[in-house]
Amino acid sequence: xxxxxxxxxxxxxxxxxxxxVDLEVxxxxxxxxxxxxxxxxxxxxxxxxxxxKPSAGSVLxxxxxxxxxxxSRIARLVGYVPQIADSLFFxxxxxxxxxxxxxxFKIENGAERARELLRAFGLExxxxxxxxxxxxxxxxxxxxxxxxxxxPKYVLLDEPTLGQDKAGREVMMGIVRQLSSQGRSLVIAxxxxxxxxxxxxxxxxxxxxxxxxxxxxxxxxxxEELLRKARVLPPQSVAISSRLERFGVKxxxxxxxxxxxxxxxxxxxGGCSESGTR
Amino acid sequence: MRAIEVRDLGFRYEGSQDWALMDVSLEVESGELVLVLGxxxxxxxxxxxxxxxxxxxxxxxxxxxTVRVMGMEVASTPVHRLATRVGMVFQNxxxxxxxxxxxxxxxxxxxxxGLPRDxxxxxxxxxxxxxxxxxxxxxxxxxxxxxxxxxxxxxTVTAxxPDVLLLDEPTSMLDPLxxxxxxxxxxxxxxxxxxxxxVSEHRTDLLAPHADRVLAFAGGRLVxxxxxxxxxxEQRLSExxxxxxxxxxxxxxxxxxxxxxxxxxxxxxxxxxSRWIGSGA
Numbered sequence: 001x002x003x004x005x006x007x008x009x010x011x012x013x014x015x016x017x018x019x020x021v022d023l024e025v026x027x028x029x030x031x032x033x034x035x036x037x038x039x040x041x042x043x044x045x046x047x048x049x050x051x052x053k054p055s056a057g058s059v060l061x062x063x064x065x066x067x068x069x070x071x072s073r074i075a076r077l078v079g080y081v082p083q084i085a086d087s088l089f090f091x092x093x094x095x096x097x098x099x100x101x102x103x104x105f106k107i108e109n110g111a112e113r114a115r116e117l118l119r120a121f122g123l124e125x126x127x128x129x130x131x132x133x134x135x136x137x138x139x140x141x142x143x144x145x146x147x148x149x150x151x152p153k154y155v156l157l158d159e160p161t162l163g164q165d166k167a168g169r170e171v172m173m174g175i176v177r178q179l180s181s182q183g184r185s186l187v188i189a190x191x192x193x194x195x196x197x198x199x200x201x202x203x204x205x206x207x208x209x210x211x212x213x214x215x216x217x218x219x220x221x222x223x224e225e226l227l228r229k230a231r232v233l234p235p236q237s238v239a240i241s242s243r244l245e246r247f248g249v250k251x252x253x254x255x256x257x258x259x260x261x262x263x264x265x266x267x268x269x270g271g272c273s274e275s276g277t278r
Numbered sequence: 279m280r281a282i283e284v285r286d287l288g289f290r291y292e293g294s295q296d297w298a299l300m301d302v303s304l305e306v307e308s309g310e311l312v313l314v315l316g317x318x319x320x321x322x323x324x325x326x327x328x329x330x331x332x333x334x335x336x337x338x339x340x341x342x343x344t345v346r347v348m349g350m351e352v353a354s355t356p357v358h359r360l361a362t363r364v365g366m367v368f369q370n371x372x373x374x375x376x377x378x379x380x381x382x383x384x385x386x387x388x389x390x391x392g393l394p395r396d397x398x399x400x401x402x403x404x405x406x407x408x409x410x411x412x413x414x415x416x417x418x419x420x421x422x423x424x425x426x427x428x429x430x431x432x433x434t435v436t437a438x439x440p441d442v443l444l445l446d447e448p449t450s451m452l453d454p455l456x457x458x459x460x461x462x463x464x465x466x467x468x469x470x471x472x473x474x475x476x477v478s479e480h481r482t483d484l485l486a487p488h489a490d491r492v493l494a495f496a497g498g499r500l501v502x503x504x505x506x507x508x509x510x511x512e513q514r515l516s517e518x519x520x521x522x523x524x525x526x527x528x529x530x531x532x533x534x535x536x537x538x539x540x541x542x543x544x545x546x547x548x549x550x551x552s553r554w555i556g557s558g559a
Contacts, residue, residue, distance in 0.1 A: 035453075036453035037456065163450050166480075166518060167517055194522075231456070232453070232454055232455065233457075236522035237522055243544040243547070244551065255525060255529075259529045262551070265555070266555070
């Protein structure tokens with residue numbers, strides 16, 4: 001478990017990025033941290049991996065306090081994938097990026113593991129290339145593969161879909177689902193509300209460095225006033241379903257659920273066959 | 279009047295095997311709001327670069343065909359002359375902001391145009407007011423939020439008085455609410471200031487209801503040129519995100535044989551469903 005106990009963080013410039021946050025990330029859980037630019041999402045992730053130490057309060061990873069535990073020990077448990085993949089790379093080839101941490105953590109069969117991950121992420125054949133020559137989507141996948149190389153228990157993803165087109169987002173959705181099905185804990189900082197609607201995880205909403213809501217996606221993402229406070233637009237399905245409330249339609253962030261509701265509404269009016277499929 | 283005229287345009291970046299754009303011909307009338315769609319590598323950014331003159335003046339490669347913007351042939355017009363009639367806003371505002379105050383950021387290109395001092399001041403004041411930046415005039419742009427930075431980038435380009443504005447995924451780095459605000463501004467620039475606007479944007483739900491035209495690209499070719507409703511009435515390009523209301527309409531059309539024109543807003547879907555139930559079809 002990652003535990004934040006009354007955690008605040010103030011940057012040397014005086015900006016209070018995280019204010020008095022209490023939060024637990026349990027094993028196997030998928031948590032989306034949402035909020036506008038400057039809400040404190042990235043700072044929160046950096047606190048969880050020990051890159052930043054809290055100005056007040058404490059962060060515990062499986063009981064280890066990030067202030068008194070060597071960073072390498074925390075990093076073995078928590079993998080952090082930054083928003084800009086480039087900031088993670090520093091070696092001349094993809095292959096070396098993949099095996100660097102494995103050597104440092106003294107993990108056996110590293111080369112084989114690296115090959116498997118590259119295959120799983122569609123990066124075969126790039127081994128000898130410089131990471132900086134890869135496409136945007138490839139870099140993003142490599143940054144996740146690098147972090148997974150040492151098999152961390154918790155994976156933190158910062159804006160995994162930023163700047164990606166539909167295909168890139170679908171690949172990312174597949175990766176996230178797979179990691180979650182392997183029982184890994186995931187914390188995803190994002191303002192991509194459509195991505196979160198599809199994933200339907202636990203949602204932690206941040207505004208001004210504070211946690212202003214924490215609950216299931218169906219609850220948090222249908223509360224339009226709360227979302228506005230966090231500078232997040234409601235999912236399009238919520239905007240659509242709230243427009244259809246007079247027909248007895250319930251608000252939902254899920255496009256599939258909305259479709260099912262409308263199908264049964266239209267079939268009551270004799271508008272469509274029950275057996276119809278999409 | 280015709281703002282943009284592209285004839286048989288093709289471009290291949292130096293060192294690349296493939297043509298980024300091929301056989302593209304299109305025209306845009308003055309004052310139109312055009313939504314440019316396409317996935318990564320479809321050629322849409324290349325088109326915008328051809329319209330602003332970055333291609334062929336700064337990117338080298340094979341160039342074919344002709345591009346005219348506000349009557350000027352782009353390939354044979356110096357960039358500084360093009361810059362008075364056509365402006366571009368990029369994905370990441372960080373790449374185009376460099377001054378130490380909001381005010382001087384807007385003034386800098388005007389100085390370069392050699393405008394008289396009073397005209398310059400008039401335009402800076404207009405832009406600060408028009409884009410809601412008055413309260414931020416002495417702030418360092420580096421300290422602004424992403425949405426404020428993008429607004430500043432748009433203000434700076436617009437203050438130069440271009441007739442044509444090109445925006446290449448202007449909201450992809452912004453949070454959803456800032457994105458909505460920036461896109462509302464883009465629509466106003468067209469409707470209220472009479473600018474011709476071409477914008478490539480993945481938040482199609484926010485722009486499709488306002489756009490006059492859709493230009494869709496795939497594999498370097500122009501694959502659709504027409505009104506937004508026509509574009510979204512069929513599943514044309516599976517690689518593009520469409521507004522959820524459109525997605526829902528397609529689902530209902532196949533599961534319930536829902537008929538009628540494709541809705542582009544929740545309000546339009548509401549009245550479609552209301553009519554469908556009312557008619558007891």
